[in-house]
Amino acid sequence: MxxxxxxxxxxxxxxxxxxxxxxxxxxLRLPDVYTRMHxxxxxxxxxxxxxxxxxxxxxxxxxxxxxxxxxxxxxLLTAPxxxxxxxxxxxxxxxxxxASAVMDDMEPKDNx
Amino acid sequence: xxxxxTIFDHAVTLAxxxxxxxxxxxxxRIVKGPTLPDRILGLDMLVAIAIGFIAVIGIKTGYxxxxxxxxxxxxxxxxxxxAFARFVLSRGKTEDDILxxxxxxxxxxxxxxxxxxKARSGSAVKGLDPGPVAGKTSGRQDNE
Numbered sequence: 001m002x003x004x005x006x007x008x009x010x011x012x013x014x015x016x017x018x019x020x021x022x023x024x025x026x027x028l029r030l031p032d033v034y035t036r037m038h039x040x041x042x043x044x045x046x047x048x049x050x051x052x053x054x055x056x057x058x059x060x061x062x063x064x065x066x067x068x069x070x071x072x073x074x075x076l077l078t079a080p081x082x083x084x085x086x087x088x089x090x091x092x093x094x095x096x097x098x099a100s101a102v103m104d105d106m107e108p109k110d111n112x
Numbered sequence: 113x114x115x116x117x118t119i120f121d122h123a124v125t126l127a128x129x130x131x132x133x134x135x136x137x138x139x140x141r142i143v144k145g146p147t148l149p150d151r152i153l154g155l156d157m158l159v160a161i162a163i164g165f166i167a168v169i170g171i172k173t174g175y176x177x178x179x180x181x182x183x184x185x186x187x188x189x190x191x192x193x194x195a196f197a198r199f200v201l202s203r204g205k206t207e208d209d210i211l212x213x214x215x216x217x218x219x220x221x222x223x224x225x226x227x228x229x230k231a232r233s234g235s236a237v238k239g240l241d242p243g244p245v246a247g248k249t250s251g252r253q254d255n256e
Contacts, residue, residue, distance in 0.1 A: 003116045010123035013168060017130035020161050024134035027141045027157055033149045036141075040153050044160040051127070051167035055179065064176040068167075071183045075163070078186065082156060082193035089201040090149040094209070 009058040016050030019043050032098035033090055041083035049075055124172050131168065135161050147207050152196040159189030 023046075026039025049072045056068035097104055138161060142154035163182045170178035205213075 010120045013127040017127040021130050021134040024137040040157040048160045048163040051164040055167045058171050067179045078190040085197040089197040
């Protein structure tokens with residue numbers, strides 16, 4: 001049982017760091033700020049949450065476990081809020097979408 | 113047969129290595145990032161990677177106080193991103209706007225300086241007014 005928990009936590013550590021790597025590669029490769037936000041706020045949150053869950057599985061006492069899970073919940077709640085605020089601010093100020101973007105639903109219509 | 117402890121040690125080392133690589137890649141984006149929202153996004157991502165680092169170090173050392181540090185860092189990162197988003201909104205212009213404004217101001221100043229120089233040479237030909245006054249005003253307009 002103890003060995004199984006250790007193995008699961010090791011696997012979650014590697015998977016979580018892989019997600020963080022994918023998020024940062026997305027941050028590097030994608031063309032504009034909105035697509036980069038899509039990479040960073042989803043894959044990055046997933047990565048750090050998986051690593052905190054690995055800590056919760058590895059911990060022996062319930063205090064550490066519950067605090068790590070509380071951190072996961074807090075992070076899952078705040079990451080979408082902050083990135084949505086940033087995207088809304090950037091769009092309202094007038095940062096353009098990349099030329100390869102096919103659709104802009106928030107574009108003001110002329111015939112409205 | 114490899115023991116569980118060995119696998120776990122290798123997993124921790126691998127996770128630390130991968131996290132270091134993604135940390136460096138994110139820092140490259142922050143340094144290069146063409147606009148302010150790109151840099152704010154990089155900062156947000158940096159906080160997420162730091163929380164991952166804290167989790168790995170907490171597992172590696174068994175020092176569980178690091179969990180509280182991770183929660184506090186998440187809170188600080190969230191507040192920083194929200195404050196930066198408010199700043200982007202209240203600044204109200206993009207980097208392109210700032211650049212074009214500066215370019216317009218520079219060309220206007222150049223035009224004024226040219227006009228002032230022409231006025232000065234004209235007055236020198238007429239021999240009405242000594243140069244220093246005109247030179248002083250054109251200098252002040254340059255600073256504008």
